[in-house]
Amino acid sequence: MSWLLHLTVERESRIPLALQIRSALRDLIESGTLWPGTRIPSSRQLALDLGVSRSVVVEAYEQLTAEGYLHTRHGSGTTVSLRARPAESTASTLVPPDPEPAPEAMWDLRTGTSNVLDFPRQEWVRCVTAVVSAAGPDELSYAPPSGVPLTRRVLAGYLGRVRGVRSSPENLMVTSGFAQGLALVCKVLVDRGHRTLGVEDPGHPAEREFVTSSGLRPVGIPVDADGLCVDDLEASGVRAVLVTPGNQFPTGVRLSQQRRERLIAWARAVDGYVLEDDFDSAFLHRTDRLPALQSLAPDHVIYAGSASKTLAPALRLGWLAAPSELMSSIEYVRAGWDIGCSGLEQLAFARFIDTGALDRHQRRLRTEFYRRRQLIRRQAADALPGTRVVGRNSGLQTYLELPPTIPEPALVRAARTRSVLVRGGTFYACTDTPRPPALVLSYATVNCAGLAQSLSALAVEYRRLATGNGPG
Numbered sequence: 001m002s003w004l005l006h007l008t009v010e011r012e013s014r015i016p017l018a019l020q021i022r023s024a025l026r027d028l029i030e031s032g033t034l035w036p037g038t039r040i041p042s043s044r045q046l047a048l049d050l051g052v053s054r055s056v057v058v059e060a061y062e063q064l065t066a067e068g069y070l071h072t073r074h075g076s077g078t079t080v081s082l083r084a085r086p087a088e089s090t091a092s093t094l095v096p097p098d099p100e101p102a103p104e105a106m107w108d109l110r111t112g113t114s115n116v117l118d119f120p121r122q123e124w125v126r127c128v129t130a131v132v133s134a135a136g137p138d139e140l141s142y143a144p145p146s147g148v149p150l151t152r153r154v155l156a157g158y159l160g161r162v163r164g165v166r167s168s169p170e171n172l173m174v175t176s177g178f179a180q181g182l183a184l185v186c187k188v189l190v191d192r193g194h195r196t197l198g199v200e201d202p203g204h205p206a207e208r209e210f211v212t213s214s215g216l217r218p219v220g221i222p223v224d225a226d227g228l229c230v231d232d233l234e235a236s237g238v239r240a241v242l243v244t245p246g247n248q249f250p251t252g253v254r255l256s257q258q259r260r261e262r263l264i265a266w267a268r269a270v271d272g273y274v275l276e277d278d279f280d281s282a283f284l285h286r287t288d289r290l291p292a293l294q295s296l297a298p299d300h301v302i303y304a305g306s307a308s309k310t311l312a313p314a315l316r317l318g319w320l321a322a323p324s325e326l327m328s329s330i331e332y333v334r335a336g337w338d339i340g341c342s343g344l345e346q347l348a349f350a351r352f353i354d355t356g357a358l359d360r361h362q363r364r365l366r367t368e369f370y371r372r373r374q375l376i377r378r379q380a381a382d383a384l385p386g387t388r389v390v391g392r393n394s395g396l397q398t399y400l401e402l403p404p405t406i407p408e409p410a411l412v413r414a415a416r417t418r419s420v421l422v423r424g425g426t427f428y429a430c431t432d433t434p435r436p437p438a439l440v441l442s443y444a445t446v447n448c449a450g451l452a453q454s455l456s457a458l459a460v461e462y463r464r465l466a467t468g469n470g471p472g
């Protein structure tokens with residue numbers, strides 16, 4: 001058995017060694033165990049490892065190269081041929097696929113993206129370097145599944161400071177993004193007998209899929225200009241609800257003060273839970289800021305946040321602050337899942353917060369996003385007459401209502417032909433409730449210059465459809 005490849009040869013067999021190696025390697029490639037592009041050991045290394053003569057391995061490699069399984073390039077070794085097996089798609093779960101495959105486009109205004117172009121590389125690397133350099137045996141070992149105690153302490157302080165969240169290190173958990181927090185909460189709700197979860201309509205389609213695959217049936221609760229309609233929630237019969245109260249996704253409305261109070265009263269009356277998804281609170285404009293809903297009722301609201309929008313989704317960093325009696329169940333489930341997130345990354349994040357780097361970075365992004373949003377408002381008013389920006393001045397996307405005469409799918413399709421990728425409001429709808437046509441324009445990754453160009457391109461198609469000359 002080789003150490004370098006999952007491959008065995010039998011010296012006593014009547015089958016020649018070169019043939020054994022060739023068949024075993026071909027099986028590994030055909031079964032997908034060896035992925036296209038994987039570098040395999042040199043013939044010298046493999047021969048040494050297996051204790052066979054090098055010419056035997058060379059013969060097997062040559063045969064597989066001739067058959068198209070391997071690719072050999074002078075100086076860069078031998079790899080599994082890229083044509084050996086078709087690559088499969090690796091779509092991310094929180095970024096749902098579009099109904100039609102996206103062409104190469106100049107401007108991507110679809111939600112689900114983050115401003116990773118401005119990821120603060122140097123500051124992050126400084127924190128990682130400091131943490132890794134100082135790490136002792138404790139830091140390099142297993143942390144509690146809920147997260148590194150120091151990081152939970154820093155996070156509890158930070159969330160209290162910026163969002164008024166009432167938590168302690170004991171009822172905070174570091175999760176692999178909001179997605180894992182949601183899955184954990186759903187699992188605990190299922191274990192406690194819940195069968196349904198209220199979700200906002202419109203809302204995040206991929207989150208609804210998460211909820212469904214956790215064993216809960218999502219029940220759409222309408223959203224109006226004041227946020228989630230609590231009357232409908234009361235009538236729905238659910239006892240737990242997922243909301244984005246600070247800045248509703250995707251409409252950008254805020255849950256009004258009166259609705260916040262009614263939502264909490266509902267949670268108390270049904271002895272239920274509100275899961276508060278506070279994913280983009282870093283980009284709340286000054287005039288839109290209210291403390292986290294959790295601050296009103298920490299015993300009924302589970303607060304969840306994420307570094308995906310402020311730093312990068314690739315970090316997979318999120319957090320949950322849950323009522324103590326729920327946290328022990330969440331911890332129990334988590335311990336059976338993955339025993340926690342990367343301890344070193346959590347420590348780097350704690351340092352990033354402690355040194356003020358997160359505050360500085362978010363301030364920069366906030367200013368820039370506000371500028372982008374204002375540009376969309378101005379340009380929509382000038383070039384897309386009859387449209388209306390729904391929602392306030394915060395966040396990463398604009399919900400733009402269209403006049404009833406503009407067919408939403410036709411505008412989305414026409415935008416593609418102008419190299420603008422955008423989604424219509426129906427993409428986010430959870431029920432068939434009739435709504436005005438709309439576009440949802442994310443400005444996370446497109447700067448002001450790009451937005452100006454993409455909105456001009458959009459305006460051409462808009463005018464064409466408005467005057468009845470559209471492709472239909």
Ligand SMILES: Cc1ncc(COP(=O)(O)O)c(C=O)c1O
Pocket residue numbers: 094112113176177178179180204244249277279305306307308309313317318
């Ligand atoms: C509504 C909403 N909540 C939360 C998140 C963050 O999810 P995660 O932390 O799993 O990346 C996103 C990211 O796109 C989102 O759109």
